[in-house]
Amino acid sequence: MYAFDIERPTTIADAVAALKADEAQPLSGGQTLIPTLKARLAAPSKLISLSGISDMIGLSDEGGALRIGGATKHDTVAKEAGATHPGLAGLAARIGDPAVRHRGTIGGSIANNDPAACYPSAALAHGATIVTDRRDIAADDFFTGLFDTALEDGEIVTAVRFPRPEASNYQKFEQPASRFAMVGVFVAKFADGVRVAVTGAGEDGVFRWTEAETALSSSFTPGAVEGLSVSADGLISDLHGSAAYRAHLIKVMTKRAVAAAE
């Protein structure tokens, strides 16, 4: 690691002020950032820890929606979100392994936008709102590409607001060593339609499978997507699986998610 200073603010305002320093970078659970620093792929002058900001930790009801503070750990979401958001709780319970879930945070995952991360699919499928220190961003506008988001320099994800679905589920075909998604599909059914978000597969990161959304909005059954096919164009090909394999998996995982949705 290159040398850096650390600040540990206790309020969002102090964190935003500290992030104005040249080459400052937020540190949340560190499960991605610390390996990145070790590999010297990042050289922040200063890390601003977000883990001591109590306003950014925990789950709460906000007008029927579930608000999850940006610094809330995966383990907490797995344990506490299930009553209203079973798909989301199930997703959190399968991120990495227990040790990672005790440190990693939802805000860190969303802000990093790894193309194989789980949380971006939940945010997109719920039509969640990403709350930052300065504005609300719709999930549809937030994920802008590989490791890229609508966040400005120094902007912090302070919370994510998930509307309550009628039914939801996440199915992940995991890369067995890392447990990242080779293909992960999140299906969420709302009164005004179904949303389907796919992670692990797209070269530009998480995306919605709109044809499946239309079909499932008419009939929320696994058979509704049977006649559809997914193009391999724009999907990831790597040593774990070809684009065509991932395209096939998207449909399989979608059907499983619909069958398991609760």
Add this chain to the structure above:
Amino acid sequence: MNTNLTVNGRPHALDLDTRVTLLDALRDQLKLTGSKKGCDHGQCGACTVLVNGQRINACLSLAVMHDGDEITTVEGLSSDGRSPLQAAFVRHDGMQCGYCTPGQLCSATAVLDEIARGWPSHVSADLEGPVELTREELAERMSGNICRCSCYPGISKAILSVAEDGTVHREAAE
């Protein structure tokens, strides 16, 4: 940066470079070399320690972020190296080279605590009531600890035998 850690019940005041991981602080500053550095990026679990009772990868956390935390390493699981889990690992041959064993022991200690508290995992059949420590449940809960010698049969037997005995060792977490 000044950092206060309580490790295995003993307070330590350290002055650390911000870059020092919790694992390196334990091994290099405090000479507690039980916790092992395997992959050093959170995949193998050899560095698993308990922080305020929860297991984490010590290699993926900066020591200065743990000011005021209570940390338990394998050295703190018992005073004589013979906690019920440690004894069971010996009895059931839960190791070959032994490099992953400290992490396995810390992780397994936390697993037994989680089971005792009734926390379900995503493979638990029932989300309410007591959790049955099936092989599938154990495999999921120990998934973060890899054994390159593949001593999983012995590791599983050891943990299951302690769970069945009901002699969950709480000294470390308390």
